[in-house]
Amino acid sequence: MAYSTIVRLGSPVSAATLSTTRIYLLHCHVTSPPNIPRYNTRQSPVLRRNLRARASLLSAVGDGSAMLQDAGATVLVMGGAYALVSTFDNLTRRNLIEQSLSRKLVHILSGLLFLAAWPIFSTSTGARYFASLVPLINCLRLLIHGLSLATDEGLVKSVTREGKPDELLRGPLYYVLVLILCAIVFWRDSPIGVISLAMMCGGDGIADIVGRRFGSQKLPYNQQKSWAGSVSMFLFGFLVSVGMLYYFSILGYFKLYWVQTIETVALVSFVATVVESLPTGGLMDDNISVPLASMVIAFFSFGHIGIS
Incomplete structure (x- = not known):
């Protein structure tokens, strides 16, 4: 092949020379070391199939591992919930604790322990559905006993005010439905579900306990509620909410700007307290x-303070 101009490396080249020079890169071959075969995937459909099969296998193994983790976590949380209710049932039967106090302690602890157990589930998209199986099974249980299709005096005494089975179809049923809603819709990567459950379990639960014991001074617009109950709901709802938000934030599920977050939690606690007192x-x-009031306020507030 003829060359119009030969350029020696390191020698000065004029602009005119560059404009007319054609440089050819010839025989730039990279040879493979001997005895090492070279594969061309375009010419090796067998290799392509093997790679796809290996990727599918690894994906299936990963999904299977996540399912095993979620199934184990579901069984563990379900067993904990059953043990919690059974414990307070036995305490009530032995007259070691009042039925009203037992009911509210179950109200507080069962929801908060369920919320605190979310991190033991896997990072798969199906983890929230496994977690929601726990309150879903309790929901079915409440329906069965609330409709008197079966009897369970321990369950009725532990979670109802007057010990009537049909009460299971009101407050307790709404309670587990909210647990299901927060698990499926918000899950652990949203502070909205966390703060809603914290207010329902911690704030509202404490309000009833304190109000019954120290609630002699009633609210002027509602004689069924007291100043002690409302103040305790605001304070404990605020503290439990902040504690749960901090718990999930240090585990890396979301990052919050804490000055604005404290203000938002105070606002949610105040609105939820007012709603509860009406x-x-x-x-x-x-x-x-x-929980619905908490969801609405948290939904509009957290969008403005920044979450990552």
């Missing part, structure tokens, strides 16, 4: 009004 005449259960 005279509804039995038309709206606290297990619906408190």
Whole structure:
């Protein structure tokens, strides 16, 4: 092949020379070491199939591992929930604790322990559905006993006010439905579900306990509620919410800007407290009004303070 111009490396080259020079790169071959075969995937459909099969196998193994983890976590949480209810049932039967106090302690602890157990589930997209199986099974249990299809005096005494089976179809049923909603819709990567459950379990639960014991001073617009109960709901709802948000943030599920977060939690706690104190005449259960009010305020507030 003829060359119009030969350029020696390191020698000065004029602009005119560069404009007319054609440089050819010839015989630039990279040879493979001897005895090492070279594969061309375009010419090796067998290799392509093997690689795809290996990738599918690794994906299936990973999915199977996540399912085993989630199944184990579900069994563990379900066993813990059953043990919690059984423990307070036995304490009530032995007259070691009042039925009203037992009911509220189950109300507080079962939801918060369920919330605190979310991190033991896997990072798969199906983890939230495994977690929701725990309150779903309790939901079916409440329906069965609330409709008197079966009897369980221990369950009725542990979670109802007056010990009537049909009460299971009101407050307790709404309670587990909210647990299911927060697990599926918000899960652990959203502070909205966390703060809603914290207010329903911690704030509302403490309000009833304190109000019954120290609630002699009633609210002027609702004689069924007391200043002690409302103040305790605000304080404990605020503290439990902040504690749970910190718990999930240090585990890396979300990052919060804490100055704005404290203000937002205080606002949510205040609104939830006001909603809980309103005279509804039995038309709206606290297990619906408190978490829904918390969800609405948290939804609009957390979007403005920054979450990552």
